[in-house]
Amino acid sequence: MDKVANPVEIDQKGKFNRQTNRFTNVFGDQPGELPVEADRYRLIWSEICPWAHRTVIVRSLLGLEDVISLGTVAPMRPAVPRVDWDFSLDEGGVDPVLGIQYLSEIYTNTDPEFSGRPTVPALVDVKEGKVVNNDYFRLTNYFEIDWAPFHKENAPNLYPxxxxxxxxxxxxxxxxxxxxxxxxxxxxxxxxxxxxxxxxxxxxxxxxxxxxxxxxxxxxxxxxxxxxxxxxxxxxxxxxxxxxxxxxxxxxxxxxxxxxxxxxxxxxxxxxxxxxxxxxxxxxxxxxxxxxxxxxxxxxxxxxxxxxxxxxxxxxxxxxxxxxxxxx
CATH class of the missing domain: 1.20.1050.10 (Glutathione S-transferase Yfyf (Class Pi); Chain A, domain 2)
Structure with a gap:
């Protein structure tokens, strides 16, 4: 089959079953939880991806642009023998903060055994150089609740x-x-x-x-x-x-x-x-x-x-x- 998805994402009846998210750490102050800190994280997105797009919309609405930086992968998949994203929109084809050419690099740096598709959105801990959250389903809620201390004045209440x-x-x-x-x-x-x-x-x-x-x-x-x-x-x-x-x-x-x-x-x-x-x-x-x-x-x-x-x-x-x- 073509590179639509990993073979495990297509069942015996031909149905598409999306892969689960690998990195789902929550924010908090307990061991293993992610600290809420300005300038600690970089959000990687693609303009074509609906999952990533909604995190960027919420980031904008809440005024988090100054505390969570943004990296953008190209809209076209790179011509490599795997499903990946690249940073060809950036000078030299490298993300200026993370110093990587392909998104898969940060995934395998986080987990050398990772074998799924590297996906966006990916929230990367810049200090550690690792993906800490790619849970597209909950990430906007984390921005709305856990990141409230950094919301702009009169930020909208998107999650009453x-x-x-x-x-x-x-x-x-x-x-x-x-x-x-x-x-x-x-x-x-x-x-x-x-x-x-x-x-x-x-x-x-x-x-x-x-x-x-x-x-x-x-x-x-x-x-x-x-x-x-x-x-x-x-x-x-x-x-x-x-x-x-x-x-x-x-x-x-x-x-x-x-x-x-x-x-x-x-x-x-x-x-x-x-x-x-x-x-x-x-x-x-x-x-x-x-x-x-x-x-x-x-x-x-x-x-x-x-x-x-x-x-x-x-x-x-x-x-x-x-x-x-x-x-x-």
Whole structure:
């Protein structure tokens, strides 16, 4: 099979089962826990990755840019005989802080026996030169709770305590059926697995379309962590997943409420200004582990869709009657 994933990520029925996270240390002051310190960590991300993108959005919204540095890997996979990321966007092709060319270097430095895919986001302890957390599912919550001492003044409350159980429940649903759901479609290796994932994905989008008819955001008037998680898949849907992953029943622009909701988020600082459509299209349409042989052989990048429509008027504030988007 091609380099979509490790063979262990495809089961006997052709279903894609994403690898588990290897480094899941929590923050705290107990032995084995990660200290919350300014300038201690570097967050490695790729602009194409929805999992990494949401950590960068939350980092921006909470004002953590000055305490957690950011390293960026290139949107295209390097031409090496393994699944990896490289720092070819940086001068000399090396991350200026970590001094590495490939992300796998920091993974194997952390664990010489590591044999999975090196993934983003990866939070690296700069002092130790090791990955300390690549738990994309919980990392934004750590930023929201444990890193509160470093939040900017009037930082938004993205994870209100009274809503955490509900946010966690919906985030699980969004992860399995939508965030990872598009990958289950795109990486399926049987018709049965593909169609099952396709139906689950669009049934869930239909439900959220109905939910957002009466709510400006997923939990009402204000943006929460759950909205960040949904955004990073929705914003990639029409430019990448619709064609590359065969999620082609509807585009997001065909859902009136989801489309208005997506534009509302995109036009919010921290969301649209961290979204790179060109990089996303490069990866999902031309990358050597996703694109079809025909696409790769001719190196043709789709011209559309027109992303200027993301800045058109959405009128979503009329649902809540509020101009502000965050609970402070």
């Amino acid at each position: 305590e009274d809503l955490r159980d509900e946010i966690d429940y919906l985030s699980e649903v969004i992860f399995h059926d939508i965030n990872n759901g598009v990958y289950k479609c795109g990486f399926a290796r049987s018709q049965e697995a593909y169609e099952e994932a396709y139906d689950v994905l669009f049934n869930r989008l239909d439900e959220l379309e109905e939910r957002l008819a009466t709510k400006r955001f997923l939990f009402g008037d204000y943006i929460t962590d759950a909205d960040v998680r949904l955004y990073t898949t929705l914003v990639r849907f029409d430019v990448a997943y619709y064609a590359a992953f065969k999620t082609n029943r509807n585009r997001i622009v065909d859902f009136p409420n989801l489309w208005g909701y997506l534009r509302d988020l995109y036009q919010t600082p921290g969301f649209g200004d961290t979204t790179n459509f060109h990089a996303i299209k490069l990866h999902y349409h031309l990358s050597n582990h996703i694109a079809s042989d025909d696409q790769k052989s001719f190196n043709i990048l789709p011209k559309g869709p027109d992303t200027s429509i993301f800045i058109t008027t959405h009128n979503r504030e009329n649902i809540s009657g509020k101009k502000e988007k965050f609970l402070i």
